[in-house]
Amino acid sequence: QRCMERLRSSRAKLLDRYRQAGDGACGAAPGALLVQEVMELEWQELRDRLPGLGGDQPMEQMLEDPDELAVLEEIQQELILQEQLVIEEYERSLRFDEECLNAMLDGLDATDRVICPVCRKNNLTVKAHLVCCQCGLYISTQDMTEGKLRSLLESSLTEHSQRCLHSPEFTVTSGMEEEASLLMSCPV
Secondary structure (H helix, E strand, O other), rough: HHHHHHHOOOHHHHHHHHHHHHHOOOHHHHHHHHHHHHHHHHHHHHHOOHHOOOOOOHHHHHHHOOOHHHHHHHHHHHHHHHHHHHHHHHHHHHEEEEEEEEHHHHHOOOOOOOOOOOOOEEEEEEEEEEEOOOOEEEEOOOOOOOOHHHHHHHHHHHHHHOOOOOOOEEEEEOOOOOEEEEEEEOOO
């Protein structure tokens, strides 16, 4: 039980050793070393506390009874299993982080996408005769492309930033007879 607690508290050390070992390269070997180290430390503490176990011999030499050695082997196997579970959890965490990073990079690679200037969350859907967004933006257009729309937005923002330090806001306006338009306005 104390070996198990010591192993849990050595989790950071285990993960550091695993990282140093490299991805997949002899993954079980560094683990086995830590289990051995944990068991030796516990053996030393037990030997210091119990006077009958004196001497500086390692635990394998002190325990000559086959039953005691079998128990020792069982404890070691259980600890190695626990260590492997920690390593598997770490690998799952790494894979999840990698998948998240790849998803973000895929989003960044979609350079043709234009983020909605009104909600600033979703990508705009740009077709030849329409620009729309999940937030409710819906504007009729003529021969519009994502590149053209991005260029118009960038030039408007650049022109505004040359005269004003504040960020403009975008809204959709529509009069009684006119079609919906995208309006850029500055509160300042």
